[in-house]
Amino acid sequence: xxxxxxxxxxxxxxxxxxxxxxxxxxxxxxxxxxxxxxxxxxxxxxxxxxxxxxxxxxxxxxxxxxxxxxxxxxxxxxxxxxxxxxxxxxxxxxxxxxxxxxxxxxxxxxxxxxxxxxxxxxxxxxxxxxxxxxxxxxxxxxxxxxxxxxxxxxxxxxxxxxxxxxxxxxxxxxxxxxxxxxxxxxxxxxxxxxxxxxxxxxxxxxxxxxxxxxxxxxxxxxxxxxxxxxxxxxxxxxxxxxxxxxxxxxxxxxxxxxxxxxxxxxxxxxxxxxxxxxxxxxxxxxxxxxxxxxxxxxxxxxxxxxxxxxxxxxxxxxxxxxxxxxxxxxxxxxxxxxxxxxxxxxxxxxxxxxxxxxxxxxxxxxxxxxxxxxxxxxxxxxxxxxxxxxxxxxxxxxxxxxxxxxxxxxxx
Amino acid sequence: xxxxxxxxxxxxxxxxxxxxxxxxxxxxxxxxxxxxxxxxxxxxxxxxxxxxxxxxxxxxxxxxxxxxxxxxxxxxxxxxxxxxxxxxxxxxxxxxxxxxxxxxxxxxxxxxxxxxxxxxxxxxxxxxxxxxxxxxxxxxxxxxxxxxxxxxxxxxxxxxxxxxxxxxxxxxxxxxxxxxxxxxxxxxxxxxxxxxxxxxxxxxxxxxxxxxxxxxxxxxxxxxxxxxxxxxxxxxxxxxxxxxxxxxxxxxxxxxxxxxxxxxxxxxxxxxxxxxxxxxxxxxxxxxxxxxxxxxxxxxxxxxxxxxxxxxxxxxxxxxxxxxxxxxxxxxxxxxxxxxxxxxxxxxxxxxxxxxxxxxxxxxxxxxxxxxxxxxxxxxxxxxxxxxxxxxxxxxxxxxxxxxxxxxxxxx
Numbered sequence: 001x002x003x004x005x006x007x008x009x010x011x012x013x014x015x016x017x018x019x020x021x022x023x024x025x026x027x028x029x030x031x032x033x034x035x036x037x038x039x040x041x042x043x044x045x046x047x048x049x050x051x052x053x054x055x056x057x058x059x060x061x062x063x064x065x066x067x068x069x070x071x072x073x074x075x076x077x078x079x080x081x082x083x084x085x086x087x088x089x090x091x092x093x094x095x096x097x098x099x100x101x102x103x104x105x106x107x108x109x110x111x112x113x114x115x116x117x118x119x120x121x122x123x124x125x126x127x128x129x130x131x132x133x134x135x136x137x138x139x140x141x142x143x144x145x146x147x148x149x150x151x152x153x154x155x156x157x158x159x160x161x162x163x164x165x166x167x168x169x170x171x172x173x174x175x176x177x178x179x180x181x182x183x184x185x186x187x188x189x190x191x192x193x194x195x196x197x198x199x200x201x202x203x204x205x206x207x208x209x210x211x212x213x214x215x216x217x218x219x220x221x222x223x224x225x226x227x228x229x230x231x232x233x234x235x236x237x238x239x240x241x242x243x244x245x246x247x248x249x250x251x252x253x254x255x256x257x258x259x260x261x262x263x264x265x266x267x268x269x270x271x272x273x274x275x276x277x278x279x280x281x282x283x284x285x286x287x288x289x290x291x292x293x294x295x296x297x298x299x300x301x302x303x304x305x306x307x308x309x310x311x312x313x314x315x316x317x318x319x320x321x322x323x324x325x326x327x328x329x330x331x332x333x334x335x336x337x338x339x340x341x342x343x344x345x346x347x348x349x350x351x352x353x354x355x356x357x358x359x360x361x362x363x364x365x366x367x368x369x370x371x372x373x374x375x376x377x378x379x380x381x382x383x384x385x386x387x388x389x390x391x392x393x394x395x396x397x398x399x400x401x402x403x404x405x406x407x408x409x410x411x412x
Numbered sequence: 413x414x415x416x417x418x419x420x421x422x423x424x425x426x427x428x429x430x431x432x433x434x435x436x437x438x439x440x441x442x443x444x445x446x447x448x449x450x451x452x453x454x455x456x457x458x459x460x461x462x463x464x465x466x467x468x469x470x471x472x473x474x475x476x477x478x479x480x481x482x483x484x485x486x487x488x489x490x491x492x493x494x495x496x497x498x499x500x501x502x503x504x505x506x507x508x509x510x511x512x513x514x515x516x517x518x519x520x521x522x523x524x525x526x527x528x529x530x531x532x533x534x535x536x537x538x539x540x541x542x543x544x545x546x547x548x549x550x551x552x553x554x555x556x557x558x559x560x561x562x563x564x565x566x567x568x569x570x571x572x573x574x575x576x577x578x579x580x581x582x583x584x585x586x587x588x589x590x591x592x593x594x595x596x597x598x599x600x601x602x603x604x605x606x607x608x609x610x611x612x613x614x615x616x617x618x619x620x621x622x623x624x625x626x627x628x629x630x631x632x633x634x635x636x637x638x639x640x641x642x643x644x645x646x647x648x649x650x651x652x653x654x655x656x657x658x659x660x661x662x663x664x665x666x667x668x669x670x671x672x673x674x675x676x677x678x679x680x681x682x683x684x685x686x687x688x689x690x691x692x693x694x695x696x697x698x699x700x701x702x703x704x705x706x707x708x709x710x711x712x713x714x715x716x717x718x719x720x721x722x723x724x725x726x727x728x729x730x731x732x733x734x735x736x737x738x739x740x741x742x743x744x745x746x747x748x749x750x751x752x753x754x755x756x757x758x759x760x761x762x763x764x765x766x767x768x769x770x771x772x773x774x775x776x777x778x779x780x781x782x783x784x785x786x787x788x789x790x791x792x793x794x795x796x797x798x799x800x801x802x803x804x805x806x807x808x809x810x811x812x813x814x815x816x817x818x819x820x821x822x823x824x
Contacts, residue, residue, distance in 0.1 A: 122640030
């Protein structure tokens, strides 16, 4: 199965057409049908698919688990994302890691397909996958424990001057990203993962995020963050050669066909942001808050013109804007973003405790992500209103075939 | 506008038929169309409705704000519920309360209709109402501050032996229940409410809960809690005379046409629950976990037969089961439940920090809720796995007409 299949792209044009006629939710049918064809189901199984066509529910839609790459990376972002990071117990050696990843792979393979995991005491909660994906990332500590070769880029990021990192949102040996369009599905999957890791690891941190619900806005709408900004416009498109180049690692042995994961918790000062007027907001980003168009354009996807000047000779897109500072001349310095908003309970005295769980995927974190972050650290007007309070890096191993397990390239 | 209209019941049969043909998401269109007719929109506005019919998005669906009763009570429960409780500042007198409720009413009236509140600095986040409702409740302290007559039932519940109440989840002067099918809508609405209360009150506690996402399961499916139980089967049906009798207060002056609100945070010990086998689980509740049917029936909605005996003479539905203990011979002792699950980040050493935000509405808390809770306190096998850790009561004032404000019966 190619990543194109998993991302349900071949059927996309057709699905879009149907969505236009019948409404967004029918996207699920397109996907379900595509998956049925993809998996080569027999006639009996096709009956089930037909049932789902007559009564399509997004809760029934599944994303294939097995494949060259892990799901949850090139999968259209779900409404809810939960990030669990674990510290390995001192007793978890290479053999234990292999046992753990076999168990977790089996759980994920089942649950993503709407089947309960082994020993699931609430199998009734597992029957609504809602595009569930479970994605594993290995931190430097896990690779070391496994006795594997650590890719050069799999190391804590350099310290940035803007960082206000808190240990409770940073680092970790194992990452499990659980994402689905249904919050109960995420909760139940998380429960199974927490139960099945406990002989091997302890929870280090947990971050819960969200985007628009399925069916709230048209599929493919770029998300907005809690500053109100359109966030993620300039992103490689899954299923394209460009995406493959940016995301999939091709050089690092066991990590090839996987990717580098950066998870950074960015606190956003909504109170301070409130005091900034609309032109100030637009200038700080280099895009209009109204529709995400660059200040030199009218449409979200217009290419920004960094050479355009105002009548008095200043760049229309300010030099210090987030858009200008994050854009590199070096085309190797690109990443794929897949972020989630967070909005936790304010602590006493706060009006908000909100921000962004910044998540990016890139073949080589050091070459692709770090230079961008370094430029933003030096100068980015948005830094006035944001602060990174957590940071972690992981290597997502490649996907696996049925009978295999995630991490087998490192652990076998 | 009657509560029946607001609950979108007249169009329900039609919508259900369409859902069967076209999928759950189209429920939104039925609702949107019903609302348009309800509001008596003119031809120009009907064009907008037609647009929404050709491309129905749940994000566009609105629940009317104005009416005899507040919305968010008889409204089919949304996917996300956020409960904010506030303490009034010492300076917030009766005049200030009136100003506060005028502002909050205006915010809620706009935002629930997909319009931004005044001075909303992110109006782009307000255009996706997703069935947003904002419901206000007044605690004993607010009523006292207003110099109003406190209904006898508007007082902290008696202490129950099972209670393990924490101050940070209990009591409060003002409750704002924000519920929508979209988590970003809830976050943005919450932000406006927190900003517009800050001159009058401070946040006391905040609880975030969820049910199945819109489109995950068929509309009308009873929710499941994190124990895997079908939760809320025996509930009055909004739009029926029975519901009206149970929920709407008719006797308490300013609170008439409103209702009493109980919010209790019930911690659920998932680890301990895990050690209970399936027959034990079924017996503790008196219903099958598989489909929620009473142990004397086969279907969720079968009437339980408390007289049925096992071959050796024990009741089929145990005397100590939650179902048996919560059912009263006295038909006045009934409540309407509208709960949400919660699943917060585990604290160190925990595998889960999960439970239920139990929410019930009843005309008179003391007559209807308290006797049930007293029986459950005396004996309910489920108490082995659950503990109330928060408790608060509020009076929801009635709804208001355009130009009025929520609380006017108390504050004018």
